[in-house]
Amino acid sequence: GAGVSQSPRYKVAKRGQDVALRCDPISGHVSLFWYQQALGQGPEFLTYFQNEAQLDKSGLPSDRFFAERPEGSVSTLKIQRTQQEDSAVYLCASSLGAGPSYEQYFGPGTRLTVT
Amino acid sequence: AQSVTQLGSHVSVSEGALVLLRCNYSSSVPPYLFWYVQYPNQGLQLLLKYTSAATLVKGINGFEAEFKKSETSFHLTKPSAHMSDAAEYFCAVSDQAGTALIFGKGTTLSVSS
Numbered sequence: 001g002a003g004v005s006q007s008p009r010y011k012v013a014k015r016g017q018d019v020a021l022r023c024d025p026i027s028g029h030v031s032l033f034w035y036q037q038a039l040g041q042g043p044e045f046l047t048y049f050q051n052e053a054q055l056d057k058s059g060l061p062s063d064r065f066f067a068e069r070p071e072g073s074v075s076t077l078k079i080q081r082t083q084q085e086d087s088a089v090y091l092c093a094s095s096l097g098a099g100p101s102y103e104q105y106f107g108p109g110t111r112l113t114v115t
Numbered sequence: 116a117q118s119v120t121q122l123g124s125h126v127s128v129s130e131g132a133l134v135l136l137r138c139n140y141s142s143s144v145p146p147y148l149f150w151y152v153q154y155p156n157q158g159l160q161l162l163l164k165y166t167s168a169a170t171l172v173k174g175i176n177g178f179e180a181e182f183k184k185s186e187t188s189f190h191l192t193k194p195s196a197h198m199s200d201a202a203e204y205f206c207a208v209s210d211q212a213g214t215a216l217i218f219g220k221g222t223t224l225s226v227s228s
Binding site: 003004031033035040041042043044045048055056059091093098099100101103104105106107108109 | 147151156157158159160161164166205207209210212213214215216217218219220221
């Protein structure tokens with residue numbers, strides 16, 4: 001496809017379960033970002049990859065959150081022992097290069113509901 | 116640290132009326148500023164961006180924004196609203212490293228006929 005895709009689109013998890021969210025960026029895009037969007041809020045930065053290197057993970061809210069991009073393409077955001085406050089839409093974005101002059105293209109998001 | 120404030124969480128206009136969505140920023144370095152639109156169940160789409168080339172920036176769908184350094188503002192306007200403009204709008208600034216985006220809380224635009 002031409003855009004960023006994310007799967008699953010919706011995920012319901014019981015509190016305490018582990019979840020894995022997948023992002024397929026646009027082919028050839030060097031940079032990949034994860035954002036968390038709580039209900040009624042703007043997206044908040046979680047982490048950033050340049051190719052396979054995770055250059056910034058300052059936004060990850062706890063050590064229960066872990067992201068990887070082992071081959072510099074597909075990325076997975078994993079949340080261990082989910083809590084209710086993890087309920088949010090998780091957005092993935094990719095850009096052709098590094099730096100703000102490159103447009104970030106967003107996927108449709110994964111809506112995570114923790115019950 | 117960079118931050119963005121969007122004044123008004125909800126704006127309602129009539130079809131054909133002027134759209135004005137307000138955004139003020141705080142940045143310790145010359146900022147890159149962005150406006151994104153989000154339709155229900157869709158990803159964010161870039162409307163326009165300011166990168167210091169010109170203070171008046173034209174974007175898609177007839178939107179434009181003016182960078183005013185003295186007012187630290189980057190308000191989004193459209194002369195004539197269309198029903199299809201109803202969506203959530205986010206203003207954003209790039210972080211100091213120039214990678215991640217810092218978003219405002221968003222403004223919901225409603226357009227009535």
